[in-house]
Amino acid sequence: MTGHSPVRLLLVEDNELDAAWLIDNLRRGGLDIAVTHVDNRMDIAVALSRQAWDIVLCDYSMPSLSPVDVIAMIHGHDPDLPLIVVTGTIGEESAVALMQAGAADLVLKERIARLRPAIERELAASATRRRTYIIEAARRQADNLLRAIAANIPGMIFRRYMSVEGTVTYTFMQKDILADFIDTGGLVDPTNQMLVTASGAAMLRSIHPHDRQRYRDAMHRSATCLEPMTVEFQLITPSSPTKWLRSQSQPERLADGSIQWDGIALDVTELKAAESVRDHLAYFDPVTGLPNRTQLTRLLTDALASTPEGQRVALFCLSLESFTDLQDGWGLAATDTLLRQVAERLGRLSLPQEVLARLESGYFCFLLPNAPADLTPRLRELQGAFDTPYTVDGVQLRRRALVGVSLYPTDASDPLEMLQHASTALHQVKTGGVPFRLYVPEMTQRVLERQWLQSELSVALGQGDITLFFQPMVHPVDYRIIGAEALVRWHHRSRGLISPVDFVPAAEQGGQIVELGYEVLRIALKQAAAWRAAGLCDFPLSVNVSGIQLMRPDFSTLVLDLLNQHSLPAAALKLELTESTIIRDEEVVLRNITDLAERGVSFSLDDFGMEHSVFSRLSELPIDTVKVDKFFISQMTQNDAQAALVQAIVVMAHAMRKQVVAEGVETQEELIYLRAYQCDALQGYLFSRPVPAAEMEALLQQRHLGRASP
Ligand code: C2E
Ligand code: CA
Numbered sequence: 116m117t118g119h120s121p122v123r124l125l126l127v128e129d130n131e132l133d134a135a136w137l138i139d140n141l142r143r144g145g146l147d148i149a150v151t152h153v154d155n156r157m158d159i160a161v162a163l164s165r166q167a168w169d170i171v172l173c174d175y176s177m178p179s180l181s182p183v184d185v186i187a188m189i190h191g192h193d194p195d196l197p198l199i200v201v202t203g204t205i206g207e208e209s210a211v212a213l214m215q216a217g218a219a220d221l222v223l224k225e226r227i228a229r230l231r232p233a234i235e236r237e238l239a240a241s242a243t244r245r246r247t248y249i250i251e252a253a254r255r256q257a258d259n260l261l262r263a264i265a266a267n268i269p270g271m272i273f274r275r276y277m278s279v280e281g282t283v284t285y286t287f288m289q290k291d292i293l294a295d296f297i298d299t300g301g302l303v304d305p306t307n308q309m310l311v312t313a314s315g316a317a318m319l320r321s322i323h324p325h326d327r328q329r330y331r332d333a334m335h336r337s338a339t340c341l342e343p344m345t346v347e348f349q350l351i352t353p354s355s356p357t358k359w360l361r362s363q364s365q366p367e368r369l370a371d372g373s374i375q376w377d378g379i380a381l382d383v384t385e386l387k388a389a390e391s392v393r394d395h396l397a398y399f400d401p402v403t404g405l406p407n408r409t410q411l412t413r414l415l416t417d418a419l420a421s422t423p424e425g426q427r428v429a430l431f432c433l434s435l436e437s438f439t440d441l442q443d444g445w446g447l448a449a450t451d452t453l454l455r456q457v458a459e460r461l462g463r464l465s466l467p468q469e470v471l472a473r474l475e476s477g478y479f480c481f482l483l484p485n486a487p488a489d490l491t492p493r494l495r496e497l498q499g500a501f502d503t504p505y506t507v508d509g510v511q512l513r514r515r516a517l518v519g520v521s522l523y524p525t526d527a528s529d530p531l532e533m534l535q536h537a538s539t540a541l542h543q544v545k546t547g548g549v550p551f552r553l554y555v556p557e558m559t560q561r562v563l564e565r566q567w568l569q570s571e572l573s574v575a576l577g578q579g580d581i582t583l584f585f586q587p588m589v590h591p592v593d594y595r596i597i598g599a600e601a602l603v604r605w606h607h608r609s610r611g612l613i614s615p616v617d618f619v620p621a622a623e624q625g626g627q628i629v630e631l632g633y634e635v636l637r638i639a640l641k642q643a644a645a646w647r648a649a650g651l652c653d654f655p656l657s658v659n660v661s662g663i664q665l666m667r668p669d670f671s672t673l674v675l676d677l678l679n680q681h682s683l684p685a686a687a688l689k690l691e692l693t694e695s696t697i698i699r700d701e702e703v704v705l706r707n708i709t710d711l712a713e714r715g716v717s718f719s720l721d722d723f724g725m726e727h728s729v730f731s732r733l734s735e736l737p738i739d740t741v742k743v744d745k746f747f748i749s750q751m752t753q754n755d756a757q758a759a760l761v762q763a764i765v766v767m768a769h770a771m772r773k774q775v776v777a778e779g780v781e782t783q784e785e786l787i788y789l790r791a792y793q794c795d796a797l798q799g800y801l802f803s804r805p806v807p808a809a810e811m812e813a814l815l816q817q818r819h820l821g822r823a824s825p
């Protein structure tokens with residue numbers, strides 16, 4: 116050691132002169148030394164404890180100290196501290212004994228020139244030894260640290276090695292954990308119990324066949340580009356079911372061109388299971404198990420992308436008639452049961468290449484990747500599935516399916532548009548009419564308008580912008596007022612008066628009809644109570660109700676409560692129903708009607724003849740009045756057949772003991788016909804337009820509407 120600091124030399128020598136000679140000799144030889152000279156055990160011990168030493172020189176012939184003892188003392192303190200014995204002539208045996216005792220070297224005084232190289236050699240050797248110790252200690256420490264880390268991670272640490280020839284081997288750190296995944300028998304490294312060495316082939320065999328190619332590709336890509344390799348794969352395990360590992364490793368190219376990765380493989384089996392549940396929920400509807408909107412959009416994207424020119428993709432958007440009111444009235448559990456039944460029926464009908472999906476609420480979708488030119492047969496087939504009533508919680512329900520259709524590439528160019536247009540078309544399907552429609556561009560405008568009406572109506576209901584007009588019904592001979600119909604009016608704050616023809620259908624679709632209908636009943640009954648109290652009205656006041664209101668199980672209770680609140684007899688109210696309301700034969704509707712009829716509320720069938728002409732149902736229901744639609748009245752005087760029809764309706768209704776009201780009577784001529792046919796009551800502009808309550812009150816005070824007299 117000829118470094119910057121002097122060599123720390125401990126000199127054990129009993130002779131002062133010899134010591135000085137030796138030191139002088141070394142210094143003259145060019146060795147930079149810091150010497151401490153000792154000559155007894157006590158001083159040796161003190162010197163050793165006080166500082167670190169680089170080398171010890173020890174005289175051989177000291178009367179009070181044997182060099183073997185000195186060696187023992189020195190090495191007892193630091194086994195690596197080199198000690199050189201300096202001696203006069205010495206026998207071979209003694210020399211051997213000294214070397215065996217641990218002397219690093221023996222230098223004869225007569226060859227003192229050898230001492231300096233000997234010291235330098237020993238210093239170099241001891242420095243190397245110390246470095247090795249330090250490295251080994253560090254390695255041991257790192258090893259322990261690694262073991263500690265390895266023992267605590269939910270996976271394995273591994274090293275993958277790929278030779279220049281492409282042969283792959285693995286070294287795994289944790290044998291124990293690996294045994295959970297693959298059969299480690301015969302793989303254990305005999306020199307290190309913690310390590311397991313496996314061939315690349317053995318490793319690949321334990322990977323699930325599905326994942327092998329992917330694994331190989333990832334490894335080769337990583338080896339070629341020296342990019343980190345991240346791969347998830349399933350293991351075929353000897354004991355447990357499949358395991359998922361997520362392996363991440365960092366490649367390094369070694370000097371010889373081989374590649375070595377150090378990495379970690381985590382057990383992600385549980386994570387994978389959670390992910391698959393999450394994925395399933397992300398793409399499938401939990402109620403029906405059908406693909407949801409997201410999944411449908413994906414499939415639709417694929418279908419559109421792979422559609423050759425000249426071929427069409429059709430999307431049917433299907434919903435049960437008045438689904439929202441069902442949902443409101445039935446609650447979640449029953450609705451879910453119904454949805455599952457619908458899904459099952461539709462599922463049975465769907466062809467292998469078609470996709471059936473469920474969107475939110477009551478919407479189902481059919482995707483026809485290669486749509487036939489004429490869709491009608493397929494649509495009829497689907498609708499046929501709804502002919503049989505559903506039974507939910509013991510209650511029978513008959514509902515048609517309404518379908519809106521959009522076509523690619525004709526009316527939509529992307530999945531979103533297809534969905535939007537199909538649902539727009541669906542919303543244009545009128546209850547009672549043809550149950551399916553193709554999308555046409557004008558529909559979008561109508562949808563916007565409808566949405567505007569719906570949101571504005573909710574506001575209007577809250578701030579009392581809804582009022583009623585009243586239109587009298589008169590006796591055909593003396594024009595006595597024998598009835599009155601309440602007709603809803605909406606005074607919109609900026610748009611002015613909005614016609615019920617526009618907003619009632621929107622309210623029916625948006626569900627606001629329930630609240631609106633209740634408000635109408637409330638105002639009507641309050642008015643009826645006032646007129647009755649004033650002795651102005653002894654006939655029932657007619658109020659229009661929507662089928663959706665009648666779908667609510669609590670409808671009859673609400674009506675009876677309102678009558679009670681105003682201390683009105685049930686006979687003060689007549690409800691006007693449409694044919695579509697009763698044609699469906701809905702249990703809830705029938706129960707509401709019978710409940711109310713039993714209490715004395717009367718019913719009249721509005722717009723008779725327009726939709727179904729349900730004479731047969733009429734006889735079974737407690738409906739005492741039929742209102743012939745104004746369309747027939749207006750046609751009657753122009754067309755003999757229509758006149759005969761009106762007459763037939765009157766005759767048949769009378770035969771069933773029902774009263775007949777003609778509505779929309781505008782002319783004197785119509786009046787003459789209707790009187791001749793013995794119509795029971797007449798309503799129309801000829802007698803009075805619908806008027807505000809105050810004007811109606813004035814008419815009621817007159818009692819007769821003389822203006823119309825022939
Ligand atoms: P509707 O029940 O058939 O009512 C009769 C409609 O014919 C009323 O229109 C009335 O103003 C109109 N009308 C009366 N006499 C004549 C006439 O001589 N000639 C012509 N051309 N029309 C006449 P309005 O008030 O616009 O109501 C339209 C429809 O809106 C009603 O038809 C009914 O279906 C619905 N509606 C009105 N009020 C309510 C309500 O409170 N609830 C429900 N659900 N629907 C209502
Ligand atoms: Ca009416």
Ligand code: CA
Pocket residue numbers: 721722742744745778
């Ligand atoms: Ca009518």
